[in-house]
Amino acid sequence: MTSPFALPKQPPTPATEPRLDPKAALQTLDLSKDYGDGMGLVSELNIKIGPGELVMLVGPNGAGKSTMLGLSSGMLEPTNGWAFIGGHPAGTIEARAALSYLPDSPVLYDDLSLGEHIEYVARLHQTQEWEEYSDDLVEMFGLTERIDDLPSRFSRGLKQKTGLILGLIRPFRVMLVDEPFVGLDTPGQETLVEILSDVVEQGATVVCSTHQLDLVPAATRCIGLQDGALVYDGKVTAEKIRELVGGE
């Protein structure tokens, strides 16, 4: 009989679950999500991603990419299975400290300027000497002139850039990014590719849900999803991405 409480179960440890690798940057174990209506959004995903990888998460619409990222970030609760960030169950304080998650639409305060947003997020994550890095990021995305403006009144593209800056300003070991290229202008897209490559070079892991072929040279791995299931895990090529997006 179903329990009247939907409290999360006790997470497995390497002792109880031999598949769990504490060194993996991101690992999912039998990760599943459905809304109890028989329509699985993600079913029994088993993925292990190591440090320093840049993974392109690819699949047709409704494949379960955003759900997988939401589950891995702890924003969504799995129906079954687990997601781990650096060996810590998703959503725990350690996992939150290690993970930077950027959803497909940026979530911004109405009453804070761009500069205030950056300070808030940086301080919440105890970022050391964030001021200089913040200036660099703002300049790279061409937002120096808008630093005192309210992002809530920005265009879609500028909001996206603000979201990216907030995701990058804080320390992280894993970054999950959902469709970051949507709404960005060409210079913004180029900057993003450059930044994601730098981030990976510095040892962080990036999982990026995108079909943007510009990211292919920098990406180290491609994970393909279809109908919530893993259908491909291997090398990235433009042809493979087209095939996976087409759902063939």
Added chain:
Amino acid sequence: MIDVEATTEALHDLRRARRANRLADVHWIDALYRVYMVGLVGVILIMLASGQLPNDKVNAAEAVTFANQAPMWLGLFFAVAVGVGLRSGGRGGPLVLEAPVVMHELNAPVPRSAVVRGPAIKQLRFLAFAGAVVGAIVGELAARRLPQNIAVVVICCSVAFALAGMLGSATAMAVSGRRMRWWAANALVLVVVGWSVLDIVTKHMTSPMTMLAEIAFWPITFRVTGIVGILLVGLMVFLAISRIGDLSLEHALRRAGLVAQLRFAVTLQDVRTVVLLRRQLSQENPRLNPWVRIRRAKRRSLVPPTWKRDWQSYLRFPLPRLVRMIALGVIAGLSLGLVWRGTIPMIVVAGVALYLAAYDAAEPTAQEVDHPTRWESYPDSPGRLILQHLAASFTVMVLVCLFAGAAALALAPFEVVWKLFLVLIVPVAMASAASATISTAQGAPDVAGLAGLGPDIMGWVMLARVIIPPAITIVALLPLLGAGSDPAQLQTTRVGNATVYTLFLVGGSILYLRSRKPKHL
């Protein structure tokens, strides 16, 4: 290593800064003027209401009898408030955090309880205050007829309602912090409300809600069991605060988006959007599998496509919506029973209940209004299409009226109910279906267009948009007042003649609906 103290301190610092930013933007004169106006209108309304009550005081013995019976009814009211809290908690309520708070603060390496405790205490405080105000008003009105000291009555009522407000909110938080599933929370609602109903039926004070209600009656009869109510509130507040950080982020994020839209829709008085968002908030979705599947006709069917489409929609209504429609029918029936017994103002309650039920019955029409491009793509006049939907909506309202009639039997004799039912069912079902369809088909107000009329006229137009539709249903019930109070000499002919005015109203409504066109945003 995460320095939790430092991050929590940063959180508090920056929250203070945000508060200061917000306060700097407040127009104090405007705010004070609004408070003054609300206060003034409130005082006038209370004075008017208390002026309507009889002034003769009851004697001490009558007051004691009152204090022996009324706590059970007040307890039922408190139980319903707690039930609302339970339902809200089962769906991730009652807290509504801003989406960026969920995304940035609850996702930061800060204990989640540190993020949520502040808003939780604020909500408990607010509901205690709101309860105290309502309790003070009720106490003031009651004290006019009681022989007790007015100040003591007001204070005790105020305390009881404040505690009930806190209890409702704390229960919701305790349920959502413990991630109780919606069905378990709903089962608890039945227990809590059922226990209070049992108290009323058995005339025994056993429910904790009744005990809480006893506090309001302490000036008349002091019962020590009232302290159980206070202890219960204390316990529930502890349970709420102790685990509030364990709330579901998934629910919190969903609620954040929906409630922000809901507030905007309420500001615009966009009733349809409010209904839609409220349904999403309570996760009231159409059934994936209809109750009965209507098969595709094999041969050329004579059934109009709108009629079939409407029933396909009704057959996907989720159980809570069906239960709500039946409950509204029952409320309408009981209210009409009270009207027949002489409590004339209950006709408003009956009218509003039927109107709300009709709002659900008008769902297929609402789907046309929500999809204007599709609506105008049909090779027929848009108004005619809306009128075609009215037929199914009317049929559903006839069914709701059947429940109303059955419920009315609890308060009125059978020979009265069936005669009046036969006379009134068609005009009332038609009027309620038409009124809800009008409200739905008028769509969101064109604020920019109305602004050109000036603020005063715009205010009246906005008010009329909200008031006229339910008023049509209430007017359709007015002929009931001509029935008389003697079952042996029921004035059915007079009631029947009066329904002619209802039919005029329905005719006017049909003409209005015939002129409706799709509105693009």
